[in-house]
Amino acid sequence: MTTQSHSYEEADVELDLDQGEDSDSSSGYDTSLSTEGLELEERQALRRVVGMSTELTDISEVEYRKLLLERVLLVGVWTEGSAEDAENSLAELKLLAETAGSEVLDGVIQRRKKPDPATFIGSGKVADLRNLVASLGADTVIADGELAPAQLRNLEDKLKVKVVDRTALILDIFAQHAKSKEGKAQVELAQLQYMKQRLRGWGGNLSRQAGGRVGAAGGGIGGRGPGETKIETDRRRINTKIAKLRHELKALKGTRSTMRQERRRHSIPSVAIAGYTNAGKSSLLNKITGAGVLVENALFATLDPTTRRTTTSDGRVYTFTDTVGFVRHLPHDIVEAFRSTLEEVADADLLLHVVDGSHPDPLAQIQAVREVLAEIGAGDVREIIVINKADLADPMALAPILHREPHAIVVSARTGDGIDKLTALVEASLPQPDVSVDLLLPYDRGDLVSRIHSEGSVDTLEHTGEGTRLAARVHAGLADELAPYEVSTTR
Ligand SMILES: Nc1nc2c(ncn2[C@@H]2O[C@H](COP(=O)(O)OP(=O)(O)OP(=O)(O)O)[C@@H](O)[C@H]2O)c(=O)[nH]1
Numbered sequence: 001m002t003t004q005s006h007s008y009e010e011a012d013v014e015l016d017l018d019q020g021e022d023s024d025s026s027s028g029y030d031t032s033l034s035t036e037g038l039e040l041e042e043r044q045a046l047r048r049v050v051g052m053s054t055e056l057t058d059i060s061e062v063e064y065r066k067l068l069l070e071r072v073l074l075v076g077v078w079t080e081g082s083a084e085d086a087e088n089s090l091a092e093l094k095l096l097a098e099t100a101g102s103e104v105l106d107g108v109i110q111r112r113k114k115p116d117p118a119t120f121i122g123s124g125k126v127a128d129l130r131n132l133v134a135s136l137g138a139d140t141v142i143a144d145g146e147l148a149p150a151q152l153r154n155l156e157d158k159l160k161v162k163v164v165d166r167t168a169l170i171l172d173i174f175a176q177h178a179k180s181k182e183g184k185a186q187v188e189l190a191q192l193q194y195m196k197q198r199l200r201g202w203g204g205n206l207s208r209q210a211g212g213r214v215g216a217a218g219g220g221i222g223g224r225g226p227g228e229t230k231i232e233t234d235r236r237r238i239n240t241k242i243a244k245l246r247h248e249l250k251a252l253k254g255t256r257s258t259m260r261q262e263r264r265r266h267s268i269p270s271v272a273i274a275g276y277t278n279a280g281k282s283s284l285l286n287k288i289t290g291a292g293v294l295v296e297n298a299l300f301a302t303l304d305p306t307t308r309r310t311t312t313s314d315g316r317v318y319t320f321t322d323t324v325g326f327v328r329h330l331p332h333d334i335v336e337a338f339r340s341t342l343e344e345v346a347d348a349d350l351l352l353h354v355v356d357g358s359h360p361d362p363l364a365q366i367q368a369v370r371e372v373l374a375e376i377g378a379g380d381v382r383e384i385i386v387i388n389k390a391d392l393a394d395p396m397a398l399a400p401i402l403h404r405e406p407h408a409i410v411v412s413a414r415t416g417d418g419i420d421k422l423t424a425l426v427e428a429s430l431p432q433p434d435v436s437v438d439l440l441l442p443y444d445r446g447d448l449v450s451r452i453h454s455e456g457s458v459d460t461l462e463h464t465g466e467g468t469r470l471a472a473r474v475h476a477g478l479a480d481e482l483a484p485y486e487v488s489t490t491r
């Protein structure tokens with residue numbers, strides 16, 4: 001990338017986003033090609049997504065698929081915080097754009113009190129941006145924020161290229177990465193919600209696109225009532241589709257909660273791994289449980305929660321669940337759509353909040369994650385802050401985090417440093433079985449002995465002539481089942 005010298009006023013900051021980057025500028029796609037050709041193909045097939053296809057104006061849908069976010073220019077408005085904050089935000093937008101499969105040509109930030117209601121950046125700056133778009137040959141501009149429908153339309157009119165906002169970009173990545181039926185339905189729901197709000201301001205041609213896509217089944221003349229406008233028809237179709245998706249999701253949620261109930265019946269403690277996207281949550285799960293979950297240097301690699309069983313050093317079973325990553329300004333529609341997945345986090349006995357210690361601003365990540373946690377009702381779950389990537393992080397940079405979060409634990413999922421200490425801490429933090437039992441179990445009840453091992457904590461065990469004599473602590477449910485074998489103290 002060359003540094004352009006165009007005429008932004010002093011307050012403008014221009015970033016050379018290639019600085020300090022991995023040499024592999026085409027990250028995400030090329031790297032995943034070799035190992036996961038199929039998955040990549042699937043992801044690309046999904047790229048013409050509902051929410052995005054509304055931006056289609058005068059190109060055919062087939063062309064659109066190729067054109068989508070190919071050569072992009074980033075634009076941000078810096079309203080508060082330091083220059084560094086603004087740069088971090090744009091650097092993150094660059095990672096998001098690359099994760100979506102685009103090549104980032106350049107990024108510009110304008111300092112302003114607040115975004116311009118009509119054009120996001122100041123209207124005077126739009127012409128400069130137009131020149132930059134032309135000189136770089138960009139085909140898409142991505143705004144670092146959520147654009148109002150009018151802002152989006154005005155910018156597209158003036159810049160003559162597609163304009164996408166941060167929310168649509170995140171939705172696009174989610175659509176590419178969703179694999180499970182539930183994940184796909186959740187993303188589609190979020191996209192429809194996003195699109196529905198944008199239908200209003202977007203005149204005829206845009207809603208025409210929406211109609212073609214959303215009303216796939218049985219769309220057409222018959223469905224339109226007398227006097228109903230195109231937008232009304234589209235909105236009605238979207239609403240129908242939303243209702244259908246909600247219904248589907250409810251059924252899928254049923255399956256998930258049955259699984260959860262089963263865990264609860266056996267009082268199996270659960271640990272949820274949450275944190276900022278790319279912090280190393282899946283790597284940590286793999287390191288601790290040998291799960292083999294997809295790890296990628298890309299944002300939102302994981303969308304579907306994976307649960308793995310593991311055991312404490314004394315043989316108690318508990319589970320780890322890896323979840324979708326969070327990001328600053330995670331679109332509200334996404335949080336809503338993923339609520340049932342995220343409830344897994346709210347339901348956990350313990351939360352491992354993973355932070356990337358090598359990130360330029362880990363405290364801001366912690367803050368962003370806690371905001372989402374509060375929103376999904378997980379604010380009260382017991383939390384262990386896990387500072388990951390210790391092998392990369394500058395120890396000096398960790399000091400302020402440890403100062404703010406004195407109970408945090410520093411690990412590296414890559415080298416394994418600190419992992420034993422972490423698992424010991426997790427084990428000690430799990431809810432403990434609290435009913436003491438003293439039992440004599442006949443030798444044909446080996447099944448109960450193994451359940452006591454996996455669900456409870458054995459204090460003493462002795463093989464006697466009459467059976468297995470065992471003192472243990474178990475959860476109340478199991479204690480009830482063991483009652484017939486209880487050795488009465490008066491015996
Ligand atoms: N150097 C180093 N890299 C790590 C460590 N842990 C994870 N990574 C890398 O960080 C990147 C992201 O790791 P993931 O485990 O996929 O992160 P995640 O939090 O699951 O990310 P999402 O699912 O995308 O939200 C990958 O390239 C990992 O190899 C670590 O301890 N040290």
Ligand SMILES: [Mg+2]
Nearest residue numbers: 281282301302
């Ligand atoms: Mg992951």
